[in-house]
Amino acid sequence: MSENAGLAVLEPPATAPGPPVPARKRKRHKHNKAGYAFLAPWLIGIFGLTLIPMVYSLYLSLTRFNLLTDPQWTGLDNYARLLSDERYLQSIKVTLLYVVTSVPLKLIAALLVAVALNRGLKALGFYRATFYLPSLLGASVAVSVMWRQIFSRDGLLNDFLALFGIRGADWIGDPRYAMWTLVLLAAWQFGTPMLIFLAGLKQLPQDLYEAAELDGAGRFRVFFSITLPLLTPMVFFNLVLETINAFQTFTPAYVVSGGLGGPIDSTLLYTLYLYLRGFGSMQMGYASAMAWVLFAVIGAFTALYFWSARRWVNYTD
Amino acid sequence: MTTTAKPRRRVKYHWRAHTLLLVILLVMIYPIVWLVGASFKPENQIFTTINPLPFGFTIANYVNGWTATGTSFTVYLSNSLTISACVVVANLVSCSLAAYAFARLDFALRRMWFALMLGTMMLPFQATLIPQYTIFYELNWINTFLPLVVPHLLAYDAFFIFLMVQFIRGIPRELDEAAALDGAGHVRVFVSVILPLMKPALITTTILTFIWTFNDFLRQLVYLSDNTRYTAPLGLNSFVDKASGSSYGGMLAMSVVTLVPTVAVFLISQKRLVEGMANTGLK
Numbered sequence: 001m002s003e004n005a006g007l008a009v010l011e012p013p014a015t016a017p018g019p020p021v022p023a024r025k026r027k028r029h030k031h032n033k034a035g036y037a038f039l040a041p042w043l044i045g046i047f048g049l050t051l052i053p054m055v056y057s058l059y060l061s062l063t064r065f066n067l068l069t070d071p072q073w074t075g076l077d078n079y080a081r082l083l084s085d086e087r088y089l090q091s092i093k094v095t096l097l098y099v100v101t102s103v104p105l106k107l108i109a110a111l112l113v114a115v116a117l118n119r120g121l122k123a124l125g126f127y128r129a130t131f132y133l134p135s136l137l138g139a140s141v142a143v144s145v146m147w148r149q150i151f152s153r154d155g156l157l158n159d160f161l162a163l164f165g166i167r168g169a170d171w172i173g174d175p176r177y178a179m180w181t182l183v184l185l186a187a188w189q190f191g192t193p194m195l196i197f198l199a200g201l202k203q204l205p206q207d208l209y210e211a212a213e214l215d216g217a218g219r220f221r222v223f224f225s226i227t228l229p230l231l232t233p234m235v236f237f238n239l240v241l242e243t244i245n246a247f248q249t250f251t252p253a254y255v256v257s258g259g260l261g262g263p264i265d266s267t268l269l270y271t272l273y274l275y276l277r278g279f280g281s282m283q284m285g286y287a288s289a290m291a292w293v294l295f296a297v298i299g300a301f302t303a304l305y306f307w308s309a310r311r312w313v314n315y316t317d
Numbered sequence: 318m319t320t321t322a323k324p325r326r327r328v329k330y331h332w333r334a335h336t337l338l339l340v341i342l343l344v345m346i347y348p349i350v351w352l353v354g355a356s357f358k359p360e361n362q363i364f365t366t367i368n369p370l371p372f373g374f375t376i377a378n379y380v381n382g383w384t385a386t387g388t389s390f391t392v393y394l395s396n397s398l399t400i401s402a403c404v405v406v407a408n409l410v411s412c413s414l415a416a417y418a419f420a421r422l423d424f425a426l427r428r429m430w431f432a433l434m435l436g437t438m439m440l441p442f443q444a445t446l447i448p449q450y451t452i453f454y455e456l457n458w459i460n461t462f463l464p465l466v467v468p469h470l471l472a473y474d475a476f477f478i479f480l481m482v483q484f485i486r487g488i489p490r491e492l493d494e495a496a497a498l499d500g501a502g503h504v505r506v507f508v509s510v511i512l513p514l515m516k517p518a519l520i521t522t523t524i525l526t527f528i529w530t531f532n533d534f535l536r537q538l539v540y541l542s543d544n545t546r547y548t549a550p551l552g553l554n555s556f557v558d559k560a561s562g563s564s565y566g567g568m569l570a571m572s573v574v575t576l577v578p579t580v581a582v583f584l585i586s587q588k589r590l591v592e593g594m595a596n597t598g599l600k
Contacts, residue, residue, distance in 0.1 A: 146569075
């Protein structure tokens with residue numbers, strides 16, 4: 001449902017919780033009937049809403065389909081057309097730029113604020129809640145409308161710059177800047193990763209810090225030699241989730257650009273273009289092919305992260 | 318010596334940390350404050366000042382904006398609240414059933430289903446958007462609330478199943494065993510032992526489901542086409558389309574209106590919510 005879903009996916013390895021299996025191998029399962037009865041709604045859902053639709057979508061991606069007439073088999077034609085679709089290539093460029101800038105920016109902001117908060121400050125609860133609020137509101141249309149007003153030619157930012165005699169640009173209307181307003185909006189929502197970093201910071205062993213203080217290590221040294229290495233599992237966790245989320249961003253691009261990804265396709269995020277093709281011009285086959293490519297790209301990114309993890313993520317326990 | 322030097326240094330550092338954090342906070346929250354202020358300004362003042370306080374306070378933007386799209390925001394808001402309430406109930410029921418099975422029952426292929434469930438949490442929603450749309454189209458459900466609600470009856474939000482599984486694992490197993498010894502079946506154990514004890518997880522699920530459903534946009538945009546079925550985000554969006562250039566005041570006022578339910582839920586529940594999020598998936 002939400003792009004935020006999946007916060008906790010990566011924590012335990014994919015083993016089911018439940019009754020500890022005794023040493024002798026159990027062959028019979030005690031609760032087959034009850035288990036499947038309780039699981040029935042989810043089972044219907046996993047097949048009816050996820051597995052079968054995905055297979056169907058793979059089929060649709062090999063057809064021409066406008067919803068009103070039967071799908072016509074075209075083989076790999078849709079995929080071939082993607083490669084020569086200028087707008088599609090532009091949307092890939094824009095999306096990759098968005099992902100590789102907004103995700104690090106968001107995580108750096110989250111980490112810095114979390115470290116600043118993790119000093120036993122008074123009013124921690126107030127700070128935590130207020131910094132978290134934008135994450136909750138960020139996906140809404142209202143915030144995107146607000147963002148448009150801030151960065152428009154006569155918006156809040158330019159009024160502020162005018163105080164110093166600076167004439168600001170038309171941030172939304174200028175293709176050189178429009179994308180950066182979306183990146184900024186993503187970074188503004190650093191609250192969720194911040195909460196996760198905070199929870200991680202609380203678990204760090206205090207004796208290391210005391211030892212470092214005795215050795216006279218400065219604050220930067222402590223951060224880069226102790227805090228950051230110990231926090232790499234959290235960094236990894238946030239990196240995977242935020243990357244997946246960033247690839248799926250739709251609402252701000254739609255609202256800020258007035259629904260078309262402009263100016264001159266500079267904010268045409270992947271999901272927005274998929275929407276325009278699938279539901280704007282009813283090219284459901286083409287859009288299905290786009291969805292499968294996106295699925296593959298996200299899978300590749302995730303695989304890359306997991307592959308690289310053993311080089312930089314510290315698993316102490 | 319060290320005992321006196323240490324606290325003094327720490328106090329100084331905290332003072333700096335507070336200043337830094339407050340500045341960041343002010344910059345982050347200022348746009349929201351400005352938005353609320355601007356929504357009470359006369360139309361001609363909105364773009365002339367960064368001062369959030371309105372000179373010449375007016376509620377005209379709210380009065381005009383409320384019906385400016387042809388359908389009243391009363392309709393949009395009640396549609397949004399209806400959908401959100403249904404999804405909350407659906408999620409609570411379906412996800413807790415699945416979570417109980419995964420956390421407590423021993424049945425064939427449990428590990429496989431559990432792994433599959435975790436996998437769906439990382440699945441991009443675009444992968445199923447179009448085929449689901451064609452299915453609901455065949456069922457004649459387009460322009461009804463059904464495509465937005467029914468999936469949740471089938472435990473579509475794996476995230477909440479996972480959250481609940483984690484929670485149930487923390488409940489001592491002796492409690493269900495005692496109930497089972499007294500002759501309670503699985504339904505009884507689930508309803509009278511597990512459900513009452515997992516209240517914190519149910520509350521977190523309620524809050525997050527409400528906020529996420531209320532702010533969801535793409536699905537509502539795709540499935541609802543009739544003005545009278547529009548939700549608050551769709552109503553606001555059609556305002557943006559129609560009003561671009563003409564009535565900024567009304568648009569800002571209605572932005573505030575659509576933010577109010579989310580912010581209200583957040584304010585009421587923020588402590589529990591923030592702690593729930595912080596603990597999710599982190600032992």
